[in-house]
Amino acid sequence: MTKPPPLGLARSWGPPPWLWLTLALFLAQLPALIGHALGVGTGLGRFGEAGRGRFVTAVLSLVQLLPQFFLLAAVLALLAPRARCRRVERRYGLLAPDDPLMAPPVAAPGSRDGIAEPHFAIAMTEFVHTHAPGTRLRLSTLDGLSARVYPGGRRTTRIGVFAPLVHLWHTDIEAARAVLLHELGHLRRGEQHVTGLGSPLTALVRVWPYVLAGFVVLPVTLLFVTGNATAVLTLAEVVLVLQSVPKVLLLVVAALWSAELGADRFAARAAGADTVVRALRSLAKGDHGGLARLYHPPVRMRVWCVSRAETTRGRLLSTLLWPLALLAQLLLTTLGAFPAYVLLGASGDRAARQVLALAHESLAGHPAWWATLAVALVWPPATRARRARGDRSATARSERARPAPARPVSARPSSARPATVSPALVGPVPARSAVVYAAAVLLPAVLLLVGLLPLASRPAGGVFADDPAGPTAPATRVPGAGGTGTGGGAGAGAGAENGVGAGTGAGAGSGTGAGVGATTTACPSRAAPRDPSRPTGLPTFTPGKPSSSGGDPDHARGPRTFLTLGVTSADPLSGTRSQAQEVADRLRGARWTLRDDGTLAADLAEVPVLRTTSVDATTRLLTGKRTRRTDVSATTTWMEARLVTGAGPTVRLDLIRAATGATRAVVDCREFTSTSTTAQRLSLTLGNDEKSRPSERPR
Numbered sequence: 001m002t003k004p005p006p007l008g009l010a011r012s013w014g015p016p017p018w019l020w021l022t023l024a025l026f027l028a029q030l031p032a033l034i035g036h037a038l039g040v041g042t043g044l045g046r047f048g049e050a051g052r053g054r055f056v057t058a059v060l061s062l063v064q065l066l067p068q069f070f071l072l073a074a075v076l077a078l079l080a081p082r083a084r085c086r087r088v089e090r091r092y093g094l095l096a097p098d099d100p101l102m103a104p105p106v107a108a109p110g111s112r113d114g115i116a117e118p119h120f121a122i123a124m125t126e127f128v129h130t131h132a133p134g135t136r137l138r139l140s141t142l143d144g145l146s147a148r149v150y151p152g153g154r155r156t157t158r159i160g161v162f163a164p165l166v167h168l169w170h171t172d173i174e175a176a177r178a179v180l181l182h183e184l185g186h187l188r189r190g191e192q193h194v195t196g197l198g199s200p201l202t203a204l205v206r207v208w209p210y211v212l213a214g215f216v217v218l219p220v221t222l223l224f225v226t227g228n229a230t231a232v233l234t235l236a237e238v239v240l241v242l243q244s245v246p247k248v249l250l251l252v253v254a255a256l257w258s259a260e261l262g263a264d265r266f267a268a269r270a271a272g273a274d275t276v277v278r279a280l281r282s283l284a285k286g287d288h289g290g291l292a293r294l295y296h297p298p299v300r301m302r303v304w305c306v307s308r309a310e311t312t313r314g315r316l317l318s319t320l321l322w323p324l325a326l327l328a329q330l331l332l333t334t335l336g337a338f339p340a341y342v343l344l345g346a347s348g349d350r351a352a353r354q355v356l357a358l359a360h361e362s363l364a365g366h367p368a369w370w371a372t373l374a375v376a377l378v379w380p381p382a383t384r385a386r387r388a389r390g391d392r393s394a395t396a397r398s399e400r401a402r403p404a405p406a407r408p409v410s411a412r413p414s415s416a417r418p419a420t421v422s423p424a425l426v427g428p429v430p431a432r433s434a435v436v437y438a439a440a441v442l443l444p445a446v447l448l449l450v451g452l453l454p455l456a457s458r459p460a461g462g463v464f465a466d467d468p469a470g471p472t473a474p475a476t477r478v479p480g481a482g483g484t485g486t487g488g489g490a491g492a493g494a495g496a497e498n499g500v501g502a503g504t505g506a507g508a509g510s511g512t513g514a515g516v517g518a519t520t521t522a523c524p525s526r527a528a529p530r531d532p533s534r535p536t537g538l539p540t541f542t543p544g545k546p547s548s549s550g551g552d553p554d555h556a557r558g559p560r561t562f563l564t565l566g567v568t569s570a571d572p573l574s575g576t577r578s579q580a581q582e583v584a585d586r587l588r589g590a591r592w593t594l595r596d597d598g599t600l601a602a603d604l605a606e607v608p609v610l611r612t613t614s615v616d617a618t619t620r621l622l623t624g625k626r627t628r629r630t631d632v633s634a635t636t637t638w639m640e641a642r643l644v645t646g647a648g649p650t651v652r653l654d655l656i657r658a659a660t661g662a663t664r665a666v667v668d669c670r671e672f673t674s675t676s677t678t679a680q681r682l683s684l685t686l687g688n689d690e691k692s693r694p695s696e697r698p699r
Helices: 018-028 030-045 052-079 081-092 120-131 163-171 173-188 201-227 230-269 273-287 301-308 312-343 346-367 367-401 434-452 577-587
Strands: 136-139 147-151 159-160 559-574 591-594 599-602 608-613 619-629 633-644 651-665 669-686
Touching: 018 030, 018 052, 018 230, 018 312, 018 367, 052 201, 052 230, 120 163, 120 173, 120 367, 147 173, 147 591, 159 173, 163 173, 163 273, 173 230, 201 230, 230 273, 230 301, 230 312, 230 367, 273 301, 273 434, 301 312, 301 434, 312 346, 312 367, 346 434, 367 434, 559 619, 559 651, 577 608, 577 669, 599 619
Parallel strands: 136 159
Antiparallel strands: 147 159, 559 591, 559 669, 591 599, 599 608, 608 619, 619 633, 633 651, 651 669
């Protein structure tokens, strides 16, 4: 006959350590996150040039970086547990049981069945030490929480006990012990270093709804109120940013929920499912209200899982919760990228093929799924080895402790002997978990197999290949597959200014940082885009009859200065009529100077210096080009002019203007490129500027 294990609590089963995997993936993608942060900073630096819409979308992209700061804080908290302990105890007013403010009275406060009861602090401490020697209790009179575990140092752990649990201890001691066992369930997996009091991960989940309301809802509302969101390219960026918001919390919340369900099952294994259900329902209102529901599963879900803790369905839920969240993150990325591509001008068929191809590539191209498969494979043998070591050490401790039994602190039968719980990273696994193991391995394995098979391909010629040819068709290229990591995000392209044109790179991918996943290919260089080429098909002015003198008819008169009196016409050659009208509005009131060398210059920065190419008695033809560059964009403006003078006081200036903006940004080893062109034909009426006389001109 096989001897039963001496420690019943050590036989509890737990899901894989998804919390630790989340932090590991974040550390692996930290260089890509730094690159994304630099890209967002560049976008914010162009606020004065790009306009309000670009600034708002840059702010939205910056908001996506906030979860990464919390994740970084979680990693730093692992390195400084004592600092976290001091901050937590100051914030929550946690004191030692022997503190003068918390010290028990000299006499026992009451008795049960004629036996004097110890003070609750003494009884709680004895109960915790029975199961986890060395764990210390700290007490607080605050409401709103019941009990939380947190690290006291690298090798020490503390449990904070609050007023609701003290009340429960006096009214239902078995339920109160189940709450403490839940915290010990976190302790045995080492989760007190990641979650619990003072955890940056739980702080992220708590503050994120407020960040969403203040920095996402309000800026997007501002875009629509001011009309900037009606621009197609800006709206595409808004769609990318908004669809990334729910992805930010998916993996973090899934990891936290999986840890909570595992701790619930540990408590149910030790105290009984009915006792844990009573504890959950007793503390539901005070401990899990409001935003706490985000980092704790709903009470109904926890009750369902505790009631079915020993069933296959209950184990499958806690085991597959994190991988399913990873899959949901990929689906959200795909759903968000499709409307963005359509808004950028792609056909529905090509946009669908593009996002499906990107999603397919991300399955095998990102380390998250490979890491999930590795954890699922290593988890069973690691837990079996840990169980064997724990059984041997616990048996030895039980034998040493047998001559001096501890004073009983409850009326529970002695047959349910308590166990000493070691803070293991992964928990022991029962023998009848083959279905759960198989599901944990098969889910990532099947998805990786799908990603490796040639099942989807990008549309030939690019996602915009079927668009009508012309200078306004954007060219967007997103090399590499989108990833799926511990966060979500969207790439926002740098737009050209002054109505010249704007472009946005759209990609279906998410990563631990504001959202662009790492790829397995080498990172493209961060070189600025090349200068755009001149659009084809633009009309030109025909040279007139040369002057009989062969010289410049205005040269003898010296430099002349004109003012724009009005815009006779403004017709779009490409782009919209409103864009042509915007250019005309900026040219109203402009001052033009015709210099001695035959060049015509305006006092507007967007107008290039025009040089004379042909001149006759009344007509002068001019041409010019100007390029403005940033580290991620290049905008070139071409302009041809025909200046017609006569005997009257006014001059006619005909303009053919074209501008092309090219954007190239590398974010998280992914390249975003876009081009956009507008062209207009304008006719202006100029008048002599009487304020500028030849004798007053500066030399």
